[in-house]
Amino acid sequence: MNESHPLPVEFYLYSQWGSLEAVRERLVFTTHTPEEAGNPRTDSGLLDRMGFFNYLPLTDVQRITGIKEDEFKWALAALRLAGRANAVSKRHRQVCAPMWQNYTDLWPLVCITHAQHPLFWGDPLLDDAAAKNDAAALAARKKTAKQGLFDEVVNQPGDLNDPNVFRLVWARRFAGYKRADLLLSDPARFERLLTNPHYPVQLLWAGKPYPFDYASIGTFDRLIHVARQYINCSVLVGYEIQLSKWLKQGADLWLNTPRLTREASGTSGMNGAINCSTNDGWVPEFARTGINSFVLPEADLSWPTHQQDAFDADNLFTLLETVILPMYYNQPSQWLGMAKASLQDIIPYFDSDRMAAEYYEKFYSLAQPVTPLSASLTD
Secondary structure: OEOOOOOHHHHHHHHHHOOHHHHHHHOEEEOOOOOHHHOOEEEHHHHHHHOOOOOOOHHHHHHHHOOOOOEEEHHHHHHHHOOEEEEOOHHHHHHHHHHOOOOOOOOOEEEOOOOEOHHHOOOHHHHHHHHOOOHHHHHHHHHHHHHHHHHHHHHOOOOOOOOOOEEEEEEOOEOHHHOOOHHHHOHHHHHHHHHOOOOOEEEEEEEOEOOOOHHHHHHHHHHHHHHOOOOOEEEEEOOOHHHHHHHHHHOOEEEEOOOOOOOOOOHHHOOOOEEEEOOOOOHHHHOOEOOOEEEOOOOOOOOOHHHHHHHHHHHHHHHHHHHHHHHHHHOHHHHHHHHHHHHHHHOOOOEHHHHHHHHHHHHHOOOOOOOOOOOOOOO
């Protein structure tokens, strides 16, 4: 099961096989949501009337899941009935531990860091230039990739771009915790960033909000309104495979701004562009700041969210103004060295071949536990 949405399959299996041990032999569970409140909870009686439990008596459901409250916690049931469970990055596993530490009979989470297939972003010519340490070929190929992306920018909002100018890209699903509009939190610094004649910038947002996520739709609309005020700022609609590939190949800097502990894995940055990110999801496993990426200092999680956002925005602007842009324009050899390191450090670990192998070796090829465990997720 990928998340707890297919949870009824557990009760179907129990109806077919008649024992928890048989269910656990056949079922594994991958969790993505890094906070308990983000997992579905529904009135048990309503689920019972809808046939959610495969028409098992509610007393049997309560007995096998250990959930006797009126509010039925889907992820808790998944963790108790699956024979093995995993988080999708090392930090995600650490975040999940305190979520469930007060519950018994849970299976210890293993970690399988999610990854992206290089066919979704890779370029053999870039790989070859990096392998040969050919800085001129690397720079030339990157410029060609940027031109390809700019052609798509002309197609959508009709903006004209220069492949010689620093390209900053934020592209992924729009969600509140991902903070697409973090740079807009300080209008004066945002204005300076986009109008600095010494270090010109082209800023590109791309992605989609969920249809009924009205807060994210509002953010998307706000970005479009702001982008119309600048010739060097654009918003693209969508994040499909081909557009995603153009974005990843055509970015100089890939911006990732999730609020800490909210990003389970976040594979969009696994693309060979230089990453600038908060230290969340997969990033702590990859980042060597100043060598293959730029990582923002960590905000104090005890602060209210608006204070965390202000802290992250201030550090992001400072990093762009004092380190990233001066390096790109004044130290091109150092910049290309970081681009090469990023490209080479992504593969092979942050590649779907490794991920698929780990799923097979740690999950699917092993016999499932058949006796209940009372284990902490911190084990």
